[in-house]
Amino acid sequence: MVIKVKKKDTVVLIDIAFRKFLVDTGGKTDKIKGVGVIDPSILVGKKYGEQIEIGNKQFWVLRPSLQDKLQGLKRRAQIILPRDAAHIIMNCSVESGQKVLEAGIGSGSLTIALVTAIMPSGKIVSYDIREDFIEHAMKNLKTAKLDNYVTAKIKDITKGIEEKQLDAVVLDIPDPWNAVTHVWKALKPGGYLCSYSPLISQVEKTVKEIEKHSFIEVKTIENIQREMVVSDRGTRPSFNMLGHTGYLTFARKVL
Ligand SMILES: C[S@@+](CC[C@H](N)C(=O)[O-])C[C@H]1O[C@@H](n2cnc3c(N)ncnc32)[C@H](O)[C@@H]1O
Incomplete structure (x- = not known):
């Protein structure tokens, strides 16, 4: 089953070195190390589990774990x-x-x-x-x-x-x-x-x-x-x- 990111979801973006960035998709702008400021609304509609490209870098889009x-x-x-x-x-x-x-x-x-x-x-x-x-x-x-x-x-x-x-x-x-x-x-x-x-x-x-x-x-x-x-x-x-x-x-x- 495919689950898509909704507006106001908090997602975790994980890069290929497994660094993690929490992003609130309902927020204004967010900073990602090595990428700079991004518009969180670009994540709305992405599939949980998929890998996406932001500023020439690859990130997996997942729900944040408790940790x-x-x-x-x-x-x-x-x-x-x-x-x-x-x-x-x-x-x-x-x-x-x-x-x-x-x-x-x-x-x-x-x-x-x-x-x-x-x-x-x-x-x-x-x-x-x-x-x-x-x-x-x-x-x-x-x-x-x-x-x-x-x-x-x-x-x-x-x-x-x-x-x-x-x-x-x-x-x-x-x-x-x-x-x-x-x-x-x-x-x-x-x-x-x-x-x-x-x-x-x-x-x-x-x-x-x-x-x-x-x-x-x-x-x-x-x-x-x-x-x-x-x-x-x-x-x-x-x-x-x-x-x-x-x-x-x-x-x-x-x-
Ligand atoms: C180390 S911090 C707690 C961290 C917290 N368990 C966490 O995981 O984020 C200790 C806290 O205890 C509060 N504190 C110290 N003595 C206290 C007391 N007698 N009654 C209630 N709170 C107290 C301090 O103000 C401080 O916010």
Whole structure:
């Protein structure tokens, strides 16, 4: 079945070196590296999957994957990368229809991944102490057409959580240990806490606090990935590797 690009679709253009460019076909003009400014409306009517020529360069026209959307975000804070977001969703068992709270929203990267998991009937509540971050993240969510699933609040999670009976709470703040008691109270029995921290010292303080409450299945993981380069000459790990992102601590509330 052939599917054509419609006006207002967001497409990803991939060149022969697999560089990616997100383009909103309803937008005014967009810049593509090595090509310059293009009129996005030229993409309307092209077939998804076909290769087209723009400014003497070849590009495949595809729908953006979830990873493309996350990588293409305009960032102001350090974001949770897709590889860690995937582990958060799996280890917290985030599913369609659930209510999940996160703090802070930052650039909205994790938010986009969470929304994709709870759609179409769930809800994400996002706290952040900074209004400018909330505005920035909500703009990113709007671009991804996912803002309807998110309620953002200017709130300090270490001072308390209004919501009750949550399925999961994800903390990406500098002092997660100060929110643990509030998270325990806000979770439904069986609900999950996840804390993402770049430093081991943060993990130790958080786990100590978790252990003072009725949580089980407490575990901390580090997610290390090595990409393999496969060629006719042989296969080896890629020379480019992102050494460290953060540690992920998980725990499950019981009574
Ligand atoms: C590293 S960023 C979060 C990035 C986000 N998870 C993402 O993937 O884009 C940390 C955010 O936490 C917010 N923050 C820090 N302390 C907070 C607190 N106590 N309550 C709520 N938000 C907080 C900061 O303003 C900042 O926006």
